[in-house]
Amino acid sequence: MDIRQKELLITSFGLFSLFFGAGNLLIPPLLGYQAGESWFLVTLGFMITAVVIPILGILAHARLQGTLFDFGKKVSKSFSIVYCILIYLIAVAIPSPRTAVATHEIAVFPTFGTTPLLTSAVYFSLVLIFVLNRTKILNIIGKFLTPFIVILLLAVIGIALMSSEFSTGVAMSETPMITGFLEGYQTFDAIASVVVGAVIIVSINFDNMAVEAYGSKRTLIRKSGFIAGLGLFVIYAGLIAVGAYYSSDITIDTGLSNDMQRANLLRGISISSLGEFGNAVLSVLIALACLTTAIGIVAGAADYFKGLFHNSQRVYVVTAVLACVCGVIVGQLDFKAIIQVGIPVLLFIYPITIILILLNILSEKWASPLVFRGVVMVTVLFSIPDVLGFLSPSEGVSKLISLIPLAQYSLGWVLPALFTFFLISGLRVLGRSSEA
Incomplete structure (x- = not known):
């Protein structure tokens, strides 16, 4: 394979995997399930905040080729510093621990019955090992973990759709597009785009790729963004469609919290399409998808604070360790509690992030x-x-x-x-x- 094609594939896979975490896997099927016959409209709304805006964030990074600080510096330096610190604190305190909680509740506890503390401790120890080996992140995730995740995802979606009778229920929302738009907030993808975009740029510099000139990096990042966006679009649309078409085959307890409904629905779809083997596939899929996202978040936070303190490697290590310790502590909460804390935070920070992304792609x-x-x-x-x-x-x-x-x-x-x-x-x- 030509070296440039290899770099493009590794970067695209790495970018996709850093985006695709717990919420990205759990939210779309329930969204489709509740949308019923209106699943296509819900998909359109969801794609705006879960695909289009995040990929525009990557394109903005391709143009700026700096750090998250560059996104807000035109407002003012003080604003940008506060915004960056707020974004990284949110990322470390909410979506990162959420990946550990999702892994425990869906993949680990049903099989091994371990405590959340043990799961979080092992989980963030692995995250820390990857983050401290900073120069290898993009290669390891892009070459090995992501292709496996994509193959499993496509297998589950493809087999589920082939096994479906293609009948949908009645829509539960009067405004399906708006519902999809707001549910896209819960993926944290717009925030992820400004965080992991910086990780990708640093990784390109670290991973000995034959990309040095500004124009070449911009082209690589832009193409990778489009490929990752296409991958997200296909996976999201597939998961929403599967949820919609299985709405008449699978009954979920609506009295449960949304997070448990999501988990039970996805488990039911996996078992219906792959039999009992589907449980094992789902567990592996969630664990890998969550792990790669947590790695990207912690590495992004450590990169930023390292740059803030004159490229101090000691600051990088301390930030990574503190982020992982925070993940273990917050990881003792359940998924519902983390979501409840996250909603008001998202309602405030997401619009600001969307605006900064849109303005940064303009001349x-x-x-x-x-x-x-x-x-x-x-x-x-x-x-x-x-x-x-x-x-x-x-x-x-x-x-x-x-x-x-x-x-x-x-x-x-x-x-x-x-x-x-x-x-x-x-x-x-x-x-x-x-x-x-």
Whole structure:
């Protein structure tokens, strides 16, 4: 194989695997199950926040070729530092431990009956070993782990669809596209894109690839992003379709929490399509998918703080160890508790992240520092009612939400952000025209 093709495949597989974790596997089937006949509309909404926005994040990284700090520096250096620290703290405190909890509850406990503490300790010991061997991360994940994960995923989806009678139930949501859009938040993929994109850039520099020039790196990252995005699209669409078409064959207890419904549904689909062997396949699949995501999160956090302290290797090691210790501690909570903590955090940080991604792929002509500041400030302001509505749904908050377009769908930031962008950009263009 040509060396450039080899680099492209390794980077694409590595990127896909760093994206694909617990939520990515568990959320789509239940989404399809509940969408029923509207599963295609749900898929479209889900793809926006779980595929399109994350891949745009990778394209922004390809353009910037820096760190997460570069995403927000046009707002201000202080804002970017606070944003970066917040993102990495969130990543280390929520999605990273969530991967360990999912591995324990679905893959380990049903088979071995171990305690969450033992599972988390072993799990994050493995994560730490990979992260401390930083120069080999992309090669190991891209060459070995991801191809195995993709083969298992495609096998489960393909066999399940071939075994299905292709009958769906009635949709449980009146707004399937919006439901899919908001469920995409739970994958953490937009946040993952700004975190693992930096990991990919550092890995390209470390892994002795024959890629040195800015243009070559940009091309490699962009192509890898598109390939990984295509892979995510196929897998997500397949999982949602499988959930929809098995809605008449599998009954799940709706009294259970969403996380247990997701796990039971996926287990039921695996057993229906692969027999009892499906349980073993599912366990291996979840464990590998979760492990690679946790590795990417911890490595990304360690890379950032290392750069913040003058490329200190000691800071890298200390950050990695602390992140893994945090994972073990938070990993003692159940999946539902972590999700509940994560929702208000996501309602605040996700819109900001989406806006930063979109602005960073635009040219300076449309995305000047003034545009960054104005749009981000408005997004922050209009994300607050969404968070308050979740944390404290009082009468006053409900009245405020009713005054903001789309706020009832937790999307109150969208129109104000768009209006601010076009207003500032338009005035800037008009100002240039009048000067000419």
